[in-house]
Amino acid sequence: MAELRIGIYPGTFDPVTNGHLDVIARAARLVDRLVVGVAINSGKGPLFSLDERVELVKAETDTISAQVGSEIVVVPFTGLLVDFARQSQARMIIRGLRAVSDFDYEFQMAGMNHRLAPDVETVFLMASETNQFISSRFVKEVATLGGDVTSFVPKLTLDRTLARVRNRKEAAE
Secondary structure, three states: OOOOEEEEEOOOOOOOOOOHHHHHHHHOOOOEEEEEEEEEEEOOOOOOOOOHHHHHHHHHHHHHHHOOOOEEEEEEEEEOOHHHHHHHOOOOEEEEOOOOOHHHHHHHHOOOOOHHHOEEEEEEEEEOOOOOOHHHHHHHHHHOOOOOOOOOOOOOHHHHHHHHHHHHHHHHO
């Protein structure tokens, strides 16, 4: 029996965007099991708690898993990415690139990860042209300033993001 091809796609997903989902769908075609690792990163000032982010990513990826035919598992993680990869039995770290500006950071990270875990490869997937400019940070900023983020995030995430932004504004008043 062939060994399962397991990959991980890490991120904070605060909130999960259409760009994330694009990379997840394309990555799931490359592996038998894709582990989406939702990172604990309080330094970024998350809009959603870790549990909420895991729940949203799970909800938004259910249809992708069914369409692609690969298992998609969503779990929280902390610590070194290569340790998470080993715990997940993954041989591949998938990273999405939006623009040239992402490449420098990702290139350095891939080099460090390779030094720490030479048996785990990093694979870069370019975001599709319709999603290259989308980032969670911009979604939060635009939503907070009252802009329309409808085309940047899926429906459930949109509803939750707008509600959270509204609640924060009301609490601040």
